[in-house]
Structure formats: C-alpha cells, structure tokens
Amino acid sequence: MSEITVDGEPLPFVEGQTVAAALVAAGRVAWRSTRVGHRPRGVFCGIGVCFDCLLTIDGTGGQRACLVPARPGMTVTTREDDDE
Amino acid sequence: MNEPADLVVVGAGPAGLAATATALSGGLRVVLVDSGTTVGGQYWRHPPEHARAAIATGDLHHGLRTYRALCRALAAHRAAGRLDLLLGHHAWSAVREGDGFAVHAVDRRDAPRETTVVLRAPRLLVATGAYDRQLPFPGWDLPGVLTAGGLQALLKGGGVAAGSRVALGGTGPFLLPVAAGLAARGVEVVAVCEAAHPRAWLRHPVPLLRNPGKWAEGAGYAATLARHRVPVRPRTAIVAAEGGARVSAVRIASLAPDGSPRPGTERRVEVDAVGVGWGFTPQLDLLVPLGCALTESADGNAVAAVDADQRTTVPGLYTAGETCGVGGAALAVNEGRLAARSVLADSGTDPAPANRPPTALRSAVARQRAFARAMALAHPVPPAWPEWLTDGTVVCRCEEVTAGAVRAARADGAHDHRQVKQLTRAGMGWCQGRMCGPAVHCLTARGRAYEPAERLVATPVTLGALADLDEGPQTPQTPQSPRAAQSPRAAQAQQAPTDNGHTDKECS
Numbered sequence: 001m002s003e004i005t006v007d008g009e010p011l012p013f014v015e016g017q018t019v020a021a022a023l024v025a026a027g028r029v030a031w032r033s034t035r036v037g038h039r040p041r042g043v044f045c046g047i048g049v050c051f052d053c054l055l056t057i058d059g060t061g062g063q064r065a066c067l068v069p070a071r072p073g074m075t076v077t078t079r080e081d082d083d084e
Numbered sequence: 085m086n087e088p089a090d091l092v093v094v095g096a097g098p099a100g101l102a103a104t105a106t107a108l109s110g111g112l113r114v115v116l117v118d119s120g121t122t123v124g125g126q127y128w129r130h131p132p133e134h135a136r137a138a139i140a141t142g143d144l145h146h147g148l149r150t151y152r153a154l155c156r157a158l159a160a161h162r163a164a165g166r167l168d169l170l171l172g173h174h175a176w177s178a179v180r181e182g183d184g185f186a187v188h189a190v191d192r193r194d195a196p197r198e199t200t201v202v203l204r205a206p207r208l209l210v211a212t213g214a215y216d217r218q219l220p221f222p223g224w225d226l227p228g229v230l231t232a233g234g235l236q237a238l239l240k241g242g243g244v245a246a247g248s249r250v251a252l253g254g255t256g257p258f259l260l261p262v263a264a265g266l267a268a269r270g271v272e273v274v275a276v277c278e279a280a281h282p283r284a285w286l287r288h289p290v291p292l293l294r295n296p297g298k299w300a301e302g303a304g305y306a307a308t309l310a311r312h313r314v315p316v317r318p319r320t321a322i323v324a325a326e327g328g329a330r331v332s333a334v335r336i337a338s339l340a341p342d343g344s345p346r347p348g349t350e351r352r353v354e355v356d357a358v359g360v361g362w363g364f365t366p367q368l369d370l371l372v373p374l375g376c377a378l379t380e381s382a383d384g385n386a387v388a389a390v391d392a393d394q395r396t397t398v399p400g401l402y403t404a405g406e407t408c409g410v411g412g413a414a415l416a417v418n419e420g421r422l423a424a425r426s427v428l429a430d431s432g433t434d435p436a437p438a439n440r441p442p443t444a445l446r447s448a449v450a451r452q453r454a455f456a457r458a459m460a461l462a463h464p465v466p467p468a469w470p471e472w473l474t475d476g477t478v479v480c481r482c483e484e485v486t487a488g489a490v491r492a493a494r495a496d497g498a499h500d501h502r503q504v505k506q507l508t509r510a511g512m513g514w515c516q517g518r519m520c521g522p523a524v525h526c527l528t529a530r531g532r533a534y535e536p537a538e539r540l541v542a543t544p545v546t547l548g549a550l551a552d553l554d555e556g557p558q559t560p561q562t563p564q565s566p567r568a569a570q571s572p573r574a575a576q577a578q579q580a581p582t583d584n585g586h587t588d589k590e591c592s
Contacts, residue, residue, distance in 0.1 A: 014139055014242070014243065015135050016131040016138060016242070017135075017243070018241065020238070021241065022242075024242075025244045029246060029357070030227030030228075030330065034484055036483075039225060040226075040329055041227065043234060044231060045215060045230075045231045045234050045519070046230060046231065046233065046235070046238055047215060047237050048543075049515060050231075050515050051514035054514070057195065057196045059196075060196035063196050066234075066237070067195070068192075068195045068196070069121055
C-alpha cells in the first residue's frame with residue numbers, strides 16, 4: 001500500500017483511489033467545516049458536483065477530494081477554511 | 085493525432101463512448117475529452133487501468149460486454165492515430181468559433197496543477213450525463229449522508245463502502261443497483277425507502293412489455309437483494325437524519341400518495357451512512373450558453389431539445405444521453421450512435437455499412453424513451469415532500485440557506501430559483517445551485533420544468549489558466565507552476581455574469 005500525508009499523519013491508500021476514497025476507507029467522512037455554521041462536511045456527491053469535499057492538496061486549496069487521485073507522497077491538509 | 089479533428093466529444097460515458105466509436109468507424113478524426121481517470125462515465129465507472137487488479141469492481145457492473153466492445157474500438161482507432169483521448173481534462177466552456185466550436189478545458193491529470201487546452205472542431209457532441217437530483221431533509225448535511233450516486237462512485241471507482249449499516253432513500257430504479265452493490269460488499273443495507281409504489285408502473289404496461297432487458301436487469305437486483313435480505317419498502321421515505329460528527333440514525337415514515345408522511349408511522353433506525361437520490365438532473369452547463377433550445381422532460385427537468393437524430397437547435401451541435409432526457413445507459417448508447425451518424429451525414433461522410441441502419445436505431449431509441457417516460461411518471465418527486473422540512477433545515481448546502489429563508493423569500497414575492505438566489509444567496513456558492521437548484525425550484529415554481537441557471541464557467545478554473553488564454557490559446561499550453569496560479573476560489577469569484585446579469589463576485 002502507498003501513503004499520502006493528511007494533516008501530518010500517514011494515510012495508506014490503494015493505488016487508483018481518489019483522496020476522498022482513501023479518507024472514507026479510513027473511516028473519515030468529514031474533513032471540513034462550513035463558513036457560517038461551522039458544520040462538519042466531507043464527501044457528499046462523490047462525483048465533483050457538490051464541492052463539499054474541498055481540501056488543500058500540495059499547498060493548493062479548493063481541491064475536490066473526490067476527483068483527485070491519491071499519489072504517493074501527496075500532502076493533504078484539512079480543517080482549514082477550505083471554502084474561503 | 086496531428087491532423088485537425090472533425091469532431092469533439094465531451095463526456096466518455098455510455099453516450100460519448102458509443103458516439104465516438106461510431107464516428108471513428110465512419111472515418112472521422114475525433115477528440116474525446118472526459119474529467120475521469122478512465123472512460124466509462126458514472127455508469128461504467130472503473131478504477132484507472134493500472135489499479136484494476138487491486139480494486140475489483142467487475143461484478144458491480146451491467147452491460148460490460150458493450151463497454152468492452154466500445155473500449156476495444158476506441159483503442160484500435162487511438163493506436164491508428166485517429167482518436168485523441170483526453171482523460172483528466174475538465175471542459176469548462178464551449179463557444180462558437182468561426183464555422184465550428186472551441187471547447188476550453190483544463191488538464192488536471194497532475195492535479196492540483198492545471199494546464200489550459202483548447203479543442204477545436206467543426207462539430208461538437210456533448211454527452212455530459214447527469215447527477216443525482218436531491219431533495220433536502222433535516223440532517224441531510226450530516227457527514228455520512230451521501231447521494232446514492234456518491235455511494236456508488238466510491239464503491240465502483242475506489243472499492244470503498246462509505247458505511248457498514250446503510251439506509252437508502254428517494255425514488256427510482258437506481259436505488260436498487262446501489263443497494264445490491266453495497267450488499268455484495270458486505271454492507272448491511274437496513275432499508276431501501278422507495279417513495280413510489282410499484283403499482284404506478286402498471287399504468288404504463290406497453291413500454292414495460294417492450295423493454296424486457298430492463299425486466300431482466302431489475303430481476304437480477306431483486307435476486308441479489310433477496311439473497312442479502314435487504315428490505316425494499318415502497319411508499320416510504322427517509323424524512324430526517326440524526327447525528328453529530330456523523331449520521332447515527334434515520335427517521336423513516338410511510339407516505340400518503342401525495343408524499344406526505346403518515347402520522348404515527350415514523351420509526352428510527354440506526355445507521356452509519358445514508359444514500360439518497362430522487363432521479364437525476366441533466367448536466368447542461370456546456371449546452372445552455374451555446375443557445376441550445378430546451379424542452380420539458382417527464383421527470384420535471386428541462387433537457388436539450390433534439391430532432392429525431394440527436395441534432396440540437398444549434399447547427400453543428402449534437403447531444404446524446406441524459407442531457408436530452410434521463411433514460412439510462414442502454415438508451416444513451418443508442419442515442420450516441422444516432423448522434424454520430426448525424427455527424428457523419430452532416431459532414432458528407434457515408435456511415436460505414438457495418439453500423440446498424442438508422443431506422444432500427446431510431447425505433448430502439450423510441451422504445452427506450454417510452455420506457456424512460458414511464459419510469460419518470462412512476463417515480464415522481466412526491467408533491468408533498470416540503471412537509472419534511474423544518475424552517476431550520478439547510479436547503480443550500482454551500483451558503484447554508486435554510487428552508488425558512490427560502491419560504492420567506494417566496495413570501496416576499498420570489499417566484500423562481502433565480503429570484504430566491506438574489507434574495508437569499510441560495511445557489512450562489514461553490515456548487516452554483518447544482519445541489520439545491522431543483523429543490524428551490526420545487527419550493528417556488530412547482531408546475532414548471534426545472535431549468536438550471538446559465539453557468540458560463542462549467543467548472544472552476546484558476547485565474548492563471550484564464551490568463552493563459554489572453555496570451556493566445558495553444559493546444560496544449562505550456563504547463564504552469566501551481567504556485568503561479570491564484571486560488572480556485574478567487575477564480576470562481578470571477579465567474580462570468582449569471583442569468584440575472586450580476587456577477588457572483590460581488591456577492592462572495
């Protein structure tokens with residue numbers, strides 16, 4: 001199994017999975033909070049339409065976890081205000 | 085492929101694949117562009133080629149023989165240099181340019197890096213499919229509540245089940261393969277809550293009898309669900325989800341024929357994930373700005389108007405699949421073939437004799453469309469669904485606009501989703517109303533077909549990518565550093581004027 005780094009912690013994934021699939025496989029369905037109500041959000045539509053699963057990948061914010069394939073060594077940060 | 089293309093196809097799902105294969109077999113040079121990591125779209129979603137040994141999903145699919153035949157046809161033409169297959173490319177705009185079309189896309193194969201690409205051809209075929217139609221309910225924004233399609237995408241694309249105890253709800257036959265797929269992967273599916281009653285199908289016996297393939301597919305799912313003891317409960321709905329950091333339970337109610345919950349029937353069921361879907365909303369973002377006329381579909385959606393051979397009202401522009409009416413993969417494949425034959429005829433190229441004659445294709449399409457219409461009428465959005473909402477229920481997930489705020493806007497005179505957007509910001513966030521649009525429409529303009537807002541930018545692009553265009557677009561452009569690109573949020577704020585003439589920038 002390969003690994004990405006999520007908020008400093010290693011996260012294993014199966015080659016071919018998206019970042020969202022890797023997170024969900026590890027039991028995480030939320031990794032962001034909303035601007036107004038600070039509600040937890042994660043994957044919802046799973047196909048790039050709803051933008052609920054935003055996170056930061058290799059320093060670039062606003063990435064849809066459900067669309068970006070995980071790659072070994074990728075650095076992911078969550079919990080920042082990714083919808084700003 | 086060094087020579088100019090005759091046709092650009094956007095979307096490599098069933099319709100786009102079939103259209104591409106037919107156009108190639110007729111001698112055209114084709115560019116096929118899709119945002120996925122492999123061809124197949126949502127229906128035939130697969131892990132990327134290199135990952136298929138590690139993530140086995142073959143048993144979750146239907147119609148794989150057609151899929152494999154189409155893949156083989158594409159591979160042969162690709163090897164011969166007649167097909168340019170651009171995966172991981174997101175088309176964000178299509179415009180008229182001279183006698184043809186220019187499709188603007190960003191290459192995100194190395195995401196988060198983005199590279200702009202412009203694809204030009206005299207003819208354009210849009211096969212962008214659809215996404216799950218959603219109706220809000222209390223708790224639908226809790227983590228662990230997904231669209232039915234989202235559950236399916238994680239399973240088919242990544243081999244991942246989003247929960248171990250799942251309730252499914254909504255309406256339409258699509259809930260069945262999702263339930264069957266989850267059950268086959270060891271997930272306990274505690275209920276499939278179908279708002280409609282199967283009796284509704286009996287009002288349309290002819291299309292049912294004329295589409296035995298659909299029966300066989302349905303029987304297959306029913307057998308899987310029976311084997312795993314998955315209860316399918318007609319005329320029920322998930323009317324609320326509960327939980328904190330994650331959904332922990334759903335409330336399920338029996339429904340009266342109008343869709344209102346029957347008093348005293350509500351029961352609580354513990355779950356760790358939920359999947360919901362109320363049919364589908366066609367993805368028209370590339371078609372609407374091109375001026376393509378729309379028409380009303382039986383499922384309440386506005387869809388692209390096409391002639392008997394899949395030509396839109398815009399010369400040189402064709403569409404196939406869910407964009408001209410939600411009807412499933414088999415219909416999409418036939419529409420794709422028909423559309424490509426029109427492209428061949430309009431290009432002055434005789435279709436290859438190996439293809440089915442258009443009369444047979446046309447009658448297959450007519451038969452399958454009749455089935456799709458029967459399906460839409462048997463699985464309507466129940467009129468009384470807003471009764472599930474409390475004033476505090478979030479309707480617009482992005483901007484966190486509640487049902488109470490939408491109702492207040494309606495009381496203030498807003499009578500469609502555009503006016504609600506101006507008053508409340510519902511539909512103004514990241515997803516641009518893709519999730520809440522149909523619901524806000526139902527809450528304000530019931531009785532008319534849902535026509536999505538015109539979105540001139542179909543997917544957010546960075547300002548860096550847009551700046552590249554000013555320097556004169558090339559195909560493809562030199563990759564840029566991701567550091568040089570501004571944040572997508574900033575770029576999204578630059579989205580061009582919406583239907584109401586305002587830019588979203590001023591409201592961000």
